[in-house]
Amino acid sequence: MTIPNLRNTLRLRPMSAAVAAVTAVALALPMTAKSDDTTITAVMHSSLRVLDPIITTAHITRNHGYMIYDVLLASDEDFNPQPQMADWQISDDSLTYTLTLRDGLTFHDGEPVTAEDAVASLERWGERDSGGQLIFDVTESLEASDEQTITWTLSEPYPPLIDTLAKQSAVPAFIMPARIAETSADSSISEHIGSGPFRFLEDEYEPGVSVTYERFDDYVPREEAPSWMAGGKVVNVDRVVWTTMPDSQTAINALMAGEIDYIEQVQVDLLPILEASPDVVVENRDPLGYQTMGRLNFKHPPFDNKQIRQAALMALSQEDVLATMMGDPEYYEICGAIFGCGTPLADESGSESLTSGGDSQAAQQLLEEAGYDGTPVVLMQPTDVTSLSAQPVVAAQALREAGFEVDMQPMDWQTLVNRRASMAAPEDGGWNIFFTNWMVPEITSPLINVMLNGRGEDGWFGWPEDEELEALRREFIAAESDEEQLEAARKLQVHTLDEVIYIPLGQYIMPQARRDNITDMIPSPVPVFWNIDKQ
Amino acid sequence: MLGYIIRRLLAVIPVMVIVALFVFLILRLTPGDPAAILAGDSATPAQLERIRDRLGLNLPIYEQFIQWVKMMLQGDLGVSLISNTSVSTMIGQRIWPTLNIAMLTITISILIAVPMGVLAAWRHRSWIDYAVMSFSVLGFSVPVFVIGYIFIQIFAIELRWLPVQGYTAPTQDFIGFLQRAILPSFTLATIYVALIARMTRASMLDVLGEDYVRTARAKGLREGTILFRHALRNAAVPIMTIIGTGFALLIAGVVVTESVFNIPGVGRLTVDAILARDYPVIQAMILLTAGLYVLVNLLIDISYTIIDPRIRY
Numbered sequence: 001m002t003i004p005n006l007r008n009t010l011r012l013r014p015m016s017a018a019v020a021a022v023t024a025v026a027l028a029l030p031m032t033a034k035s036d037d038t039t040i041t042a043v044m045h046s047s048l049r050v051l052d053p054i055i056t057t058a059h060i061t062r063n064h065g066y067m068i069y070d071v072l073l074a075s076d077e078d079f080n081p082q083p084q085m086a087d088w089q090i091s092d093d094s095l096t097y098t099l100t101l102r103d104g105l106t107f108h109d110g111e112p113v114t115a116e117d118a119v120a121s122l123e124r125w126g127e128r129d130s131g132g133q134l135i136f137d138v139t140e141s142l143e144a145s146d147e148q149t150i151t152w153t154l155s156e157p158y159p160p161l162i163d164t165l166a167k168q169s170a171v172p173a174f175i176m177p178a179r180i181a182e183t184s185a186d187s188s189i190s191e192h193i194g195s196g197p198f199r200f201l202e203d204e205y206e207p208g209v210s211v212t213y214e215r216f217d218d219y220v221p222r223e224e225a226p227s228w229m230a231g232g233k234v235v236n237v238d239r240v241v242w243t244t245m246p247d248s249q250t251a252i253n254a255l256m257a258g259e260i261d262y263i264e265q266v267q268v269d270l271l272p273i274l275e276a277s278p279d280v281v282v283e284n285r286d287p288l289g290y291q292t293m294g295r296l297n298f299k300h301p302p303f304d305n306k307q308i309r310q311a312a313l314m315a316l317s318q319e320d321v322l323a324t325m326m327g328d329p330e331y332y333e334i335c336g337a338i339f340g341c342g343t344p345l346a347d348e349s350g351s352e353s354l355t356s357g358g359d360s361q362a363a364q365q366l367l368e369e370a371g372y373d374g375t376p377v378v379l380m381q382p383t384d385v386t387s388l389s390a391q392p393v394v395a396a397q398a399l400r401e402a403g404f405e406v407d408m409q410p411m412d413w414q415t416l417v418n419r420r421a422s423m424a425a426p427e428d429g430g431w432n433i434f435f436t437n438w439m440v441p442e443i444t445s446p447l448i449n450v451m452l453n454g455r456g457e458d459g460w461f462g463w464p465e466d467e468e469l470e471a472l473r474r475e476f477i478a479a480e481s482d483e484e485q486l487e488a489a490r491k492l493q494v495h496t497l498d499e500v501i502y503i504p505l506g507q508y509i510m511p512q513a514r515r516d517n518i519t520d521m522i523p524s525p526v527p528v529f530w531n532i533d534k535q
Numbered sequence: 536m537l538g539y540i541i542r543r544l545l546a547v548i549p550v551m552v553i554v555a556l557f558v559f560l561i562l563r564l565t566p567g568d569p570a571a572i573l574a575g576d577s578a579t580p581a582q583l584e585r586i587r588d589r590l591g592l593n594l595p596i597y598e599q600f601i602q603w604v605k606m607m608l609q610g611d612l613g614v615s616l617i618s619n620t621s622v623s624t625m626i627g628q629r630i631w632p633t634l635n636i637a638m639l640t641i642t643i644s645i646l647i648a649v650p651m652g653v654l655a656a657w658r659h660r661s662w663i664d665y666a667v668m669s670f671s672v673l674g675f676s677v678p679v680f681v682i683g684y685i686f687i688q689i690f691a692i693e694l695r696w697l698p699v700q701g702y703t704a705p706t707q708d709f710i711g712f713l714q715r716a717i718l719p720s721f722t723l724a725t726i727y728v729a730l731i732a733r734m735t736r737a738s739m740l741d742v743l744g745e746d747y748v749r750t751a752r753a754k755g756l757r758e759g760t761i762l763f764r765h766a767l768r769n770a771a772v773p774i775m776t777i778i779g780t781g782f783a784l785l786i787a788g789v790v791v792t793e794s795v796f797n798i799p800g801v802g803r804l805t806v807d808a809i810l811a812r813d814y815p816v817i818q819a820m821i822l823l824t825a826g827l828y829v830l831v832n833l834l835i836d837i838s839y840t841i842i843d844p845r846i847r848y
């Protein structure tokens with residue numbers, strides 16, 4: 001039998017031709033992927049899935065809050081409170097605060113913003129925010145005196161009230177219509193109407209995929225120049241789209257190809273690729289960055305013993321942790337200040353061993369003096385969060401070198417979040433140590449730093465019972481001058497590191513990248529999309 | 536036949552009940568707390584407790600199960616614990632990208648792999664056969680994300696012929712859909728081409744040795760007619776099986792490709808839901824996937840009767 005040749009025998013050609021045709025058509029057509037001139041497409045650090053900026057402290061939701069809501073007061077780049085929706089006056093006895101809304105404030109549904117809306121919003125915020133709770137603890141009344149005036153009467157002076165109202169983390173006091181703000185603070189709101197510079201387009205929202213904002217034409221910006229979250233919020237583009245890209249490499253490729261305009265956080269190890277791209281600018285516009293830290297469990301051995309906690313602190317070196325985590329020293333900073341370096345309350349007292357490479361020998365000696373009996377330290381290691389992968393490994397090694405028995409247990413972040421809430425003994429599903437990261441604005445003051453809470457089981461995970469810590473916090477709140485505040489903060493710094501309430505492991509920044517036709521972005525710890533222009 | 540289809544469809548019910556019970560229990564036994572994801576890092580235990588109450592997570596497990604079953608029976612998939620969005624809306628938004636990419640992938644795979652397999656069997660132990668087999672081994676062995684990155688580098692970054700990422704619905708812009716779907720589909724297709732080509736080759740090799748093929752050749756039929764009309768049709772049952780199960784696997788396993796090409800499909804929805812312990816979304820997605828498997832298997836079984844009239848149910 002002769003084998004016929006391919007040309008005459010196979011009827012493959014129609015099929016192959018179909019594939020080729022489909023490909024050719026697609027290839028031949030003009031690319032439509034470039035983002036247009038009136039829309040900014042940004043890849044943010046995480047996907048937006050919770051839309052209620054009061055119920056959660058998630059940064060992405062807070063950032064969403066700043067897009068569509070406005071705040072009464074806002075913090076500028078010098079950490080000073082500035083009027084935003086309202087101006088304020090304080091009575092001579094420091095017990096009555098009068099906030100007056102400025103003219104022209106309108107919600108996205110066309111209704112005017114009234115003092116009643118502000119009161120309802122502040123009340124809901126006060127149920128969730130730790131700083132707000134402290135104000136409401138001393139609140140006698142909070143009411144709308146007229147359409148534009150809010151009167152806040154206290155039972156005792158609370159000097160940090162204005163600073164607390166102006167803060168940008170963790171939960172800013174966003175103003176929403178009263179009917180929405182009346183939702184319980186333990187349930188998510190279901191309507192998303194603010195009076196901020198952008199409108200949220202609900203029809204285009206896909207949780208976990210993308211969220212689209214449109215310029216709110218009736219927004220009246222302040223006349224002052226923008227400065228962090230304060231000043232005039234002038235919007236120069238029609239739309240802003242936040243899109244989620246779970247793969248960092250994809251985001252980088254898309255930026256280089258001009259399909260997106262901005263990446264909020266770029267992994268440091270991928271920077272060389274972007275730096276080689278002529279149309280892309282890599283920069284840092286967040287002057288503060290993040291603090292990474294370790295938290296010990298005060299309820300169970302061995303860290304129920306102060307000397308053993310001190311030994312753990314002594315064993316750790318910020319340089320080792322940060323170098324492993326970030327690689328390039330340009331993106332991290334050794335910093336022993338519990339309130340973060342570059343902030344008004346920064347003080348590095350008591351952090352000498354942490355900032356100078358650790359002191360393993362001193363740690364060993366402390367362990368010996370404390371009579372450490374080899375109780376294993378259960379160290380929780382999250383395996384699915386890139387920014388938390390280095391700390392447990394480096395810390396485990398340092399603790400072992402100092403003489404600790406370390407039982408490092410890998411788990412996903414969700415399991416860790418669940419387990420850290422367990423007060424059970426480590427061998428029964430509890431824990432001894434874990435690590436996490438905070439944006440520096442979340443820890444800059446004892447009023448908002450959740451770890452500085454000495455109320456035992458009512459406080460944050462780890463549950464230190466520390467009356468002196470509480471007394472120092474009260475001293476800070478009562479301080480009437482900057483000097484008094486600084487002194488109280490310094491005492492808190494010393495006390496925190498002496499008791500090892502938590503272990504600051506230094507600061508790092510996540511660089512951002514943009515196409516070079518995106519201009520006039522404001523430097524700020526919260527990425528904001530007002531003022532930006534697209535050439 | 537109709538009786539068979541009805542019996543098979545009825546058999547779906549116990550399967551889904553078992554899957555539902557299994558999924559519900561396994562999720563509740565997995566550590567994790569959606570309230571903690573919702574509230575963020577600095578929530579106090581008391582705040583978390585109140586949110587858990589609101590979400591109904593503090594009810595006894597059997598009560599939560601009964602509530603869920605009642606809702607499912609009414610066709611209500613519930614509301615996401617995290618985004619407070621209806622689960623059916625979320626799945627409705629995300630299922631089409633995955634289905635469309637999967638259908639394009641399977642189409643491309645069949646168009647390439649079946650002729651490849653037939654060729655390899657026809658030219659058994661020739662260089663064509665070895666080339667097809669080598670490609671199959673390569674297609675199986677190279678991780679799909681590596682292939683994705685290579686395609687992106689060549690076609691999107693170097694040549695700039697196609698976009699790097701994203702998805703456009705074909706109903707909105709068919710050309711845009713093709714431009715964005717070609718790279719992910721070819722990426723996914725590599726493994727299915729390998730799978731289907733191997734199966735086609737093996738099945739064809741069996742058939743090509745049969746007497747009727749020799750008879751057809753003796754009668755002087757064209758080689759193409761013999762291969763595609765006579766041999767391939769008789770070899771088609773195992774090929775259909777592999778295509779069908781491949782389609783179901785594609786829907787369930789598309790997550791890596793969705794991440795690399797930034798496609799907003801159900802793979803990412805499921806993984807995100809698992810990481811956030813968003814129970815209603817996970818439950819709905821697993822039930823949907825299980826249902827899809829059952830349906831695809833039924834369709835494959837029905838297709839046997841069309842391909843091979845000897846098969847009767």
